[in-house]
Amino acid sequence: MKKLINDPRYIVEEMVEGYVKAHPNHIKQLPENDRALVTARETREGKVGVLIGGGSGHEPGFMGYVGDGMADGVAVGNIFASPSPDPILEVTKAIDKGAGVVYLYGNYAGDVMNFGMAAEMADLEEDIQVGTALASDDVASAPKEEKEKRRGIAGEFFIYKAAGAAADFGYNLDDVVRVAKKANENTRSMGVGLSPCSLPQTGEPSFEIGDDEMEIGLGHHGEPGIEKGPIESADKVADRLVHDILADIEINSGDKVAVLVNGLGSTPRMELYIVYRRVEQILREKGIEIYRSYVGDYITSLEMGGCSVTLMKLDEELERAIDHPVDCPMFVQK
Amino acid sequence: MKKLINDPRYIVEEMVEGYVKAHPNHIKQLPENDRALVTARETREGKVGVLIGGGSGHEPGFMGYVGDGMADGVAVGNIFASPSPDPILEVTKAIDKGAGVVYLYGNYAGDVMNFGMAAEMADLEEDIQVGTALASDDVASAPKEEKEKRRGIAGEFFIYKAAGAAADFGYNLDDVVRVAKKANENTRSMGVGLSPCSLPQTGEPSFEIGDDEMEIGLGHHGEPGIEKGPIESADKVADRLVHDILADIEINSGDKVAVLVNGLGSTPRMELYIVYRRVEQILREKGIEIYRSYVGDYITSLEMGGCSVTLMKLDEELERAIDHPVDCPMFVQK
Incomplete structure (x- = not known):
């Protein structure tokens, strides 16, 4: 796969540098650590800090979601690898306004370890209270009874959105964590992979797949899915993804949902709208009300091909959170 | 190239249907023609109508830019093909608020013919005054002396932005056209293609290129560029693109520009920010001030790989226009 890069060793540094240069009114690097980015705007004293993070290569996830109404800071990892505890701790210190900080990230072993270490250091060394909410929305990644083992994929976007709004509303740390966890509990995603991305350092494809195949349930780093087979029509793929989600979470006629059809990187918007x-159609037939829709590249895997469908079941509190305006470099909602 | 589609014959209809369903508060189809989309919001009487359009496959261009602060309506063509005069005329009739309508589109023979016919019909049959401003920002597509022969590429985004703002400011038709033409006069783009897209109906690649090659100046539909050669580093590519732009338009130390680094479809944001x-760096060294930056997929070519750099030289009027808030389904600016 051809790439517009310079030295692959510095790809993340150069991306971050370009990002900060492009959006100086939105975001800045901390002098202590160039993988620690925080909002350039003033944050209110007493507001719970919202910290997101994870590996690079998922842009707009995660650094694209720092801004008014979402996260206050982000710790940036290498490609598809967790950030180390240092930038997490530096961001924590910078965004704590006396009300504690919530860590939001996907349920991956490396992230759990590094964010966990940072949370301990924040508590012991800095006396900053840290709450945590993991994203585990990927239905395909573990059975229903073991949701705590599931990976976080595109549903992370809804969890950031909900928690960012809750923090803006003036909720305390416990309540921001509660909202983030509820958002995760109410969110399910199912994806399909069509084509791999290649890792800039090695040129290796992220997974193997035949020229006329698709893989249902494929993970965001090429983790194996649950079924590989011949590529099907957009309608059949959508049927399958929504079916698996609705078999996993009770969403009934009259319920309201937020919908995200997320592109993995190289799938045109045209195809995402055809899936949407x-x-x-399916949700309408079931009497499920779509409260708000998002269609586009929200959490990607470099130039991977494919998409995922995410549903978040809403209650009044989550409706209000999903409606809350956002102003981030890579996502704006009026 | 694998695609998440149903029957290729209905790909545009299904995309438009999904799009309108996803954003019912923003956009609606006209009952007269399902390729004629207009804003779902109330438009002020006396405001100049802004009409954009062109072939499909360039999403978010063009239908993604209908909304507050940009276009009032869009005529949707087949993939990489101009819309016919009918939807253009229907949109014209729907968005005319007594002050006339401006047509904004890229300088392609099919578009010039069809929008021209629609403008004539609007004038003769409907007594609606139509103004026109073509985008011809692609430096590579014709020599400097023949700018009127040049194609429109990603710079179209700036022209829509400027004209949409001018119409919102309450300018009359002549002045909206003047601002759109000035935006085009002040805008230059240069692109690089790395990999083709494939046309859904035929599966044919949009252009041929070697595994380690890039093509400078490639057009948005695979039109030949000006130089094919081995792929270079992101820095060298950026140097080349900016060099060619600055050789074509006088932008001096102290001048202000808006910058767009536009992805063609499958190029990750990471790479776009590395190019940015x-x-x-180059502009800073030359003392050229970046007033505002846009980095992402603004006008694509399905899953084509590569990017373009666009600079628009600003004066006070264009600064104000570029700052004007926008609320469209695929682009929001606060």
């Missing part, structure tokens, strides 16, 4: 079209 | 990093 079918998702909307 | 170098663009920013």
Whole structure:
């Protein structure tokens, strides 16, 4: 796969440098650590800090979601690898306004370890209270009874959105964590992979797949899915993804949901809207109300091909959170 | 190239259906023509109508830019093909608020013919005054002396932005056209293609290129560029693109520009920000002030690989226009 890069060793540094240069009114690097980015805007004293993070290569996840109404800071990892505890701790210190900090990230072993270490250091060394909410929305990644083992994929976006709003509303740390956990509990995603990305350092494809195959349930780093087979029509793929989600979470006629059809990187918006079209048909037939829709590249895997469907079941509190305006470099909602 | 589609014959209809379903508060189809989309919001009487359009496959261009602060309506063509005069005329009738309508589109023979016919019909049959401003920002597509022969590429985004703002400011038709033409006069783009897209109906690649090659100046539909050669580093590519732009338009130390680094479809944001990093370095060294930056997929070519750099030289009027808030389904600016 051809790439517009310079030395692959400095790819993350150069991306971050470009990002900060492009959006100086939104985001800045901390002098202590160039993988520690925080909002350039003033944050209110007493507001719970919202910290997100994870590996690079998922842009707009995660650094694209720092800004008004979402996260206050982000710790940036190498490609598909957790950030180390240092930038997490530096961001924590910078965004704590006396009300503690919530860590939001996907349920991956490396992230759990590094964010966990940073949380301990924040507590012991800095006396900053840290709460944590993991994203584990990927239905395909573990059985229903073991949701705590599931990976976080595109549903992370909804969890950031909900928690960012809750923090903005003036909720205390416990309540921001509660909202983030509820958002995760209410969120399910199912994805399909069509084509791999290649890792800049090695040129290796992230997974193997035949020229006429698709893989249902494929993970964001090429983790194996649950079924490989011949590529099907957009409608059949959408049917399958929504079916698996609705078999996993009770969403009934009259319920409201937020919908995200997320592209993995190289899938055109045209195809995402064709998938959305079918998702909307299915939900309408079931009497499920779509409260708000998002279609586009929200959490990617470099130039991977494919998409995922995410549903978040809403209650009044989550509706209000999902409606809350956002102003981030890579995502703005009025 | 694998695609998440149903029947390729209905790909545009299904995309549009999904799009309208996803954003019912923003956009609606006209009952007269399902390729004619207009804003779902109330438009002020006396405001100049802004009409954009072109072939499909360039999403977010063009239908993604209908909304507050940009276009009032869009005519949707087949993939990489101009819309016919009918939807253009229907949109014209729907968005005319007594002050006339401006047509904004890229300088392609099919578009010039069809929008021209629609403008004539609007004038003769409907007594609606139509103004036109073509985008011809692609430096590579014709010599400097023949700018009127040049194609429109990613710079179209700036032209929509400027004209949409001018119409919102309450300018009359002549002045909206003047601002759109000035935006085009002040805008230059240069692109690089790395990998083709494939057309859904035929599966044919949009252009041929070797595994380790890039093509400078490639057009948005695979039109030949000006130089094919081995792929270079992001910095060298950025140097080349910016060099060619600055050789074509006088932008001096102290001048202000808006910058767009536009992805063609499958190029990750990471790479676009690495290109932006170098663009920013070059402009800073020359004393050119970056007033506002846009980095992402703004006008694509399905899953084509590569990017373009666009600079728009600003004066006070264009600064104000570029700052004007926008609320469209695929682009929001606070």
